[in-house]
Amino acid sequence: MMDSMKKVAKSSCNDGFLLRVGLNDNKAGMQGLDKEKINKIIMEATKGSRFYENELKKDQQVNQRIEKMMQLKGKITTQQLLKAQLQVDRLVIELEQSRNLSSTIVHIDMDAFYAAVEMRDNPELKEKPIAVGSMSMLVREILAEYDSDFMPVGLDEAYLNITEHLEERLNWPEDKRRFFFNTESTTGRDKDDMNMSDKCNERECSSSPVLFDDNTSLTDDHLEHRGQSMENAVVFGTSAEEVVKEIRFRIEQKTQLTASAGIAPNTMLAKMCSDRNKPNGQYRIAPKRQAVLDFLEDLPIRKVPGIGRVTEKMLKALGIVTCSELYQQRALLSLLFSELSWRNFLDISLGLGSTHLERTFSEINTAEDQYSLCRELCRDLAHELQKEGLKGKTVTLKLKNVNFEVKTRASTVLSSVSTEEEIFVVAKDLLGAEIDSVAPHPLRIRLMGVRVSGFLSEEEKKYHQKSITSFLKSGKEIGFLRLQPEKSNQEYFAKNSEASQRGSFFDQKRAARQLNSESLSPNDAVGKQVSRDTKSSANFVEETKKVTGLQSSNLCKIFTCPVCFEEQSSSNLEELNRHIDECLNATLIKDTAEISKNDSSRQNTLNCLPQSKNENVGECQKNKTDQLARTYQSTSTSDSSTNNSTGKFAQIISDKSHRERQPSSLSDIARNVCMKQCLFPKRISQGNEDHFEKTEHTEGTSSSCSFEAKEDSVLVCPVCNSEQKTMSLVSFNRHLDVCLNKGLIQELTEKPDFPTKSFSMENSNRVGLD
DNA sequence: GCGGATCAC
DNA sequence: TATGGTGATCCGC
Numbered sequence: 001m002m003d004s005m006k007k008v009a010k011s012s013c014n015d016g017f018l019l020r021v022g023l024n025d026n027k028a029g030m031q032g033l034d035k036e037k038i039n040k041i042i043m044e045a046t047k048g049s050r051f052y053e054n055e056l057k058k059d060q061q062v063n064q065r066i067e068k069m070m071q072l073k074g075k076i077t078t079q080q081l082l083k084a085q086l087q088v089d090r091l092v093i094e095l096e097q098s099r100n101l102s103s104t105i106v107h108i109d110m111d112a113f114y115a116a117v118e119m120r121d122n123p124e125l126k127e128k129p130i131a132v133g134s135m136s137m138l139v140r141e142i143l144a145e146y147d148s149d150f151m152p153v154g155l156d157e158a159y160l161n162i163t164e165h166l167e168e169r170l171n172w173p174e175d176k177r178r179f180f181f182n183t184e185s186t187t188g189r190d191k192d193d194m195n196m197s198d199k200c201n202e203r204e205c206s207s208s209p210v211l212f213d214d215n216t217s218l219t220d221d222h223l224e225h226r227g228q229s230m231e232n233a234v235v236f237g238t239s240a241e242e243v244v245k246e247i248r249f250r251i252e253q254k255t256q257l258t259a260s261a262g263i264a265p266n267t268m269l270a271k272m273c274s275d276r277n278k279p280n281g282q283y284r285i286a287p288k289r290q291a292v293l294d295f296l297e298d299l300p301i302r303k304v305p306g307i308g309r310v311t312e313k314m315l316k317a318l319g320i321v322t323c324s325e326l327y328q329q330r331a332l333l334s335l336l337f338s339e340l341s342w343r344n345f346l347d348i349s350l351g352l353g354s355t356h357l358e359r360t361f362s363e364i365n366t367a368e369d370q371y372s373l374c375r376e377l378c379r380d381l382a383h384e385l386q387k388e389g390l391k392g393k394t395v396t397l398k399l400k401n402v403n404f405e406v407k408t409r410a411s412t413v414l415s416s417v418s419t420e421e422e423i424f425v426v427a428k429d430l431l432g433a434e435i436d437s438v439a440p441h442p443l444r445i446r447l448m449g450v451r452v453s454g455f456l457s458e459e460e461k462k463y464h465q466k467s468i469t470s471f472l473k474s475g476k477e478i479g480f481l482r483l484q485p486e487k488s489n490q491e492y493f494a495k496n497s498e499a500s501q502r503g504s505f506f507d508q509k510r511a512a513r514q515l516n517s518e519s520l521s522p523n524d525a526v527g528k529q530v531s532r533d534t535k536s537s538a539n540f541v542e543e544t545k546k547v548t549g550l551q552s553s554n555l556c557k558i559f560t561c562p563v564c565f566e567e568q569s570s571s572n573l574e575e576l577n578r579h580i581d582e583c584l585n586a587t588l589i590k591d592t593a594e595i596s597k598n599d600s601s602r603q604n605t606l607n608c609l610p611q612s613k614n615e616n617v618g619e620c621q622k623n624k625t626d627q628l629a630r631t632y633q634s635t636s637t638s639d640s641s642t643n644n645s646t647g648k649f650a651q652i653i654s655d656k657s658h659r660e661r662q663p664s665s666l667s668d669i670a671r672n673v674c675m676k677q678c679l680f681p682k683r684i685s686q687g688n689e690d691h692f693e694k695t696e697h698t699e700g701t702s703s704s705c706s707f708e709a710k711e712d713s714v715l716v717c718p719v720c721n722s723e724q725k726t727m728s729l730v731s732f733n734r735h736l737d738v739c740l741n742k743g744l745i746q747e748l749t750e751k752p753d754f755p756t757k758s759f760s761m762e763n764s765n766r767v768g769l770d
Numbered sequence: 771g772c773g774g775a776t777c778a779c
Numbered sequence: 780t781a782t783g784g785t786g787a788t789c790c791g792c
Binding site for chain 1: 771774775776777778779
């Protein structure tokens, strides 16, 4: 038995299999477990079973996906990567400008698992009923006091937007912030436990799981504790941390279950924060860009909601484990993954997420009301569509029931729809089907949304290349200045506020690009977005507003082209965009020409670089793109050269001495190209001699004009393509910095909320000698 | 548009 | 602790 197990364990599939069926102690709460032992048990118990076979098969499929990806990667050319880098970095700037740090989002997560553990450790508790309840109960009881629109997710999680509460709370007297210990509870807790110090981080499992459910009588704290001495009271402060401590305190008093919480400027970060000090703890990311980036820097991508074991494995094959690595490889990722995926990766690595929670209305349970609401939504939607001259073929109905379960039902019709009646005909069928599905019970919903997608716009038929339509349709064309100047903010907002009902932030971005139009209408007149996903579409609305606002202000400024850095006389965005395109293309063409001249020699050079030690990267390791990609990584990260293969190639061209942790930014990539063109000659590179010799040797007699010619002549800036008079790398680097950063950084540093020093925007990388 | 894959809970 | 099911969404065909 053990022998056969060992065999399995040594099989090539083992890693993936363990990853798949085994434990991943990356997730919170698993750190203390003997992972290996448990994996062994699982392996033993499941070996030979159908389950096991199936898992092996699935794992093979994942491996094939990875292989496919690596092959794709091998075909990526330097210029493709360069262009991708430019485009992605433009988007980064745009995203940075729209970063919203003004909200305070809290994610509450009940420590159910730990309750179970405690129960295990105290077998006598097994006779008691295990905790049963839901956050929707705590809706009503506690959380709604902090955010009336708080969003339960599943049974044991909830998001709150406490931004408004924090403002109000500043003026609250102590009385309103005083809460009492439930002395009748049997938790045996020490009162000091909650004396406003940071006890909440001490991970005390002070309470036992007991029953709480919707029928439990939960009287108001003040009534319950009337007459109790102040010794049993605790007063919470007015900060976000204090608010969350208060919430957790009250939850525990009510339910005798502990909860963990995260506080952050958006939902994604908040969720990851609640994981940080679990159980019975909390963590906050300050609403500062640098704080967000610091939090993310070494965070394993697996911690990110939405990144599961498959994505983790695929990214690991690219050498990406942490969020900062995810950022560093953004250009490569944009070429290897779908737009939705890589933009999601980019969002993650920048720490961007939804800053708004969805809103729900109170229950609607009669078919009549539901049809009525549906028609109303169709009417609003039809308005929006007609205003934009759009017709769509797919109508989607979204419903959330009273248990916060969300369903979407879609129907595609042959002819496009745009009027209220046309949309309603389709939507009511979808609604009717849902009503029938639960009959004879009534359909009990608290959210409805209608969306129309699959457009062919009038606008699209005409030539209007730089229109908002093309901007939104082609993600890769998004430039930070490519926003429709003709439209007023109001119109722009209206158009894009009808975001996708699908959950993620990028879904909505994409939806917006497709000019989807949707109208979601809770019973309040505002028409807030509602979706189950934590990344609500409202976020997009907000960001859109911000971006548009910035664009407006940009119109008043003299514009400097981020490629050629010449000031542009025109303030017309279309013209500017055209200029950028031309400028970019011109640069790329020149680069391409120069690079391709030496392509064969470079290929040889790269192919004979020292092999990788990274077992996650297979044969493709040898290809030049891979090497190049890794070069970016290593030139940008001081300590990465020791733990990945990069290695030696990187040393050839990178500064051998001190180097700060830096990103592979636009300038990095440009420099790398530059290095390839100019810096291989020994006297310039100043790299590791041994490795250089290899490089030189392999380059051999192919005698690329690049190397030899440049050796004697000049350094050519890969950005502006002008020959540089100097042979001093210091001067040359200075020129590169100026050339690359001039316009962009200047633009950015004018924004107070955009410090230039960070892993994402640092551009002071040096090559060669300083 | 459908089925399989991925992911969260 | 130790396994499975479900729902939503995404992706490729």
